Amino acid sequence: MGRLTVETCHIEGLKVITPQVHGDHRGYFMETYQYQDFAAVGIDQVFVQDNQSSSKKGVLRGLHFQIQYPQDKLVRVLRGEVFDVAVDMRKGSPTFGQWFGVVLSEENKKQFFVPKNFAHGFLVLSDYAEFAYKCSDYYHPNDEGGLAWNDPEIGVKWPIPEGMEPILSEKDQNRPWGALREYMGK
Secondary structure, three states, X not given: OOOEEEEEOOOOOOEEEEEOEEEEOOEEEEOOOOHHHHHHOOOOOOOOEEEEEEEEOOEEEEEEEEOOXXXXXXXXXXXXXXXXXXXXXXXXXXXXXXXEEEEEEOOOOOEEEEOOOEEEEEEEXXXXXXXXXXXXXXXXXXXXEEOOOOOOOOOOOOOOOOOOOOEOOHHHHOOOOOHHHHHHOO
């Protein structure tokens, strides 16, 4: 053990993982995932799919979730830096509708575990970022849902510089406010 450090937050289930990095004059080596180590710290998931995306500065992807086939996600940044966010969508959770954000970067090498039934998104802070994530279920294109990135009811404090407009997909531009309450039948 001791190959990773785990930080928790006020929302049960979310975990920020920092792996042990071995570096010298040649570069570095780290294990980004080892089932036994992750299971020992309460992340006992089997991941069935790996995804990777690249984005330029100012791109905001999210807040996305899967409806009938929710996924646990283990996310990290390979190049660049992002502000990564998870919103609690678990029915009956004492932190329902609350969010948590963390900076993930190639420098800090942190990973973020986002359990099922959380909406997830990120904002690219660097000029360019490569983002990778493991998923516990396969992607089902007809099963995706989303929340407005700027829904005042959720109140995510994105670190967007004054005067900058985030770059959004057409879907993310058209997400209505109040979808969290509507989706959960509140």
